[in-house]
Amino acid sequence: MRLEGKVALVTGSSQGIGQGIVLRLAQEGADVVINYRSHPEGAEETLAKVQALGGRCYTAQSSNSHGLTIKADLGSVDEVRQLIAESIEHFGRLDILVNNAGIEKHAPFWEVTEADYDAVMNVNLKGVFFATQAFVQHLIATKRTGKIINISSVHEELPFPNFAAYCASKGGMKMLVRNLAVELGSLGITINNVAPGAIETPINTNLLNYPEKLGALLQNIPLGRLGQPQDVASLVAFLASSDADYITGSTFFVDGGLLWNYQEQ
Numbered sequence: 001m002r003l004e005g006k007v008a009l010v011t012g013s014s015q016g017i018g019q020g021i022v023l024r025l026a027q028e029g030a031d032v033v034i035n036y037r038s039h040p041e042g043a044e045e046t047l048a049k050v051q052a053l054g055g056r057c058y059t060a061q062s063s064n065s066h067g068l069t070i071k072a073d074l075g076s077v078d079e080v081r082q083l084i085a086e087s088i089e090h091f092g093r094l095d096i097l098v099n100n101a102g103i104e105k106h107a108p109f110w111e112v113t114e115a116d117y118d119a120v121m122n123v124n125l126k127g128v129f130f131a132t133q134a135f136v137q138h139l140i141a142t143k144r145t146g147k148i149i150n151i152s153s154v155h156e157e158l159p160f161p162n163f164a165a166y167c168a169s170k171g172g173m174k175m176l177v178r179n180l181a182v183e184l185g186s187l188g189i190t191i192n193n194v195a196p197g198a199i200e201t202p203i204n205t206n207l208l209n210y211p212e213k214l215g216a217l218l219q220n221i222p223l224g225r226l227g228q229p230q231d232v233a234s235l236v237a238f239l240a241s242s243d244a245d246y247i248t249g250s251t252f253f254v255d256g257g258l259l260w261n262y263q264e265q
Contacts, residue, residue, distance in 0.1 A: 120165040
């Protein structure tokens with residue numbers, strides 16, 4: 001129970017990696033805030049799983065429940081700030097911020113629309129920037145330390161044709177982490193990236209349904225399998241704990257070796 005007494009907010013936690021992170025942090029003793037944008041049923045599923053673990057949180061619908069789900073679009077700065085404020089209001093504090101929410105848009109570079117570019121950058125980078133800012137302001141006001149973990153991607157390093165905006169957003173996240181590690185270090189606030197490779201989540205449903213494509217991808221992964229949400233969640237739990245107090249400004253790849261063995265098919 002490394003996170004007993006801590007409160008954690010995980011953005012985009014109604015499914016996939018975000019849901020896995022929420023469950024692992026709850027298992028470690030943290031109270032958790034579940035954020036969603038368009039999948040309330042997924043948020044409720046995550047909430048039910050937290051409750052089954054005996055986890056404590058608050059729900060926006062009923063003060064008698066043991067879970068908190070908050071709808072917020074991470075592409076809107078106003079909604080980001082409200083998400084942080086509401087989390088603090090009902091728990092009295094936040095100790096851990098996991099910036100997990102992210103989107104991608106597929107298109108050749110020369111066909112990317114301004115709307116799709118803005119959608120990706122607003123959620124993946126601007127939302128992270130201002131969620132982190134609001135969280136840090138809370139820590140400064142309450143004179144406490146805290147942990148920030150961003151879910152980046154191997155594509156902060158690895159080119160990904162037809163996903164230029166996504167790669168740019170993750171590259172920006174890499175530099176943001178390095179800069180904030182320097183700015184926030186004197187405050188006792190750490191910030192790190194966790195960069196997954198190919199993880200078995202709903203976003204990869206199409207891949208899972210095409211054995212030929214899946215087989216080609218697996219040939220690029222030295223460990224020979226897709227990652228699972230718990231593979232990512234385990235590292236997040238470590239970085240959120242006091243075991244990682246001297247770690248900041250780094251990216252940790254959870255990819256089965258994909259980054260160093262990838263070849264575009």
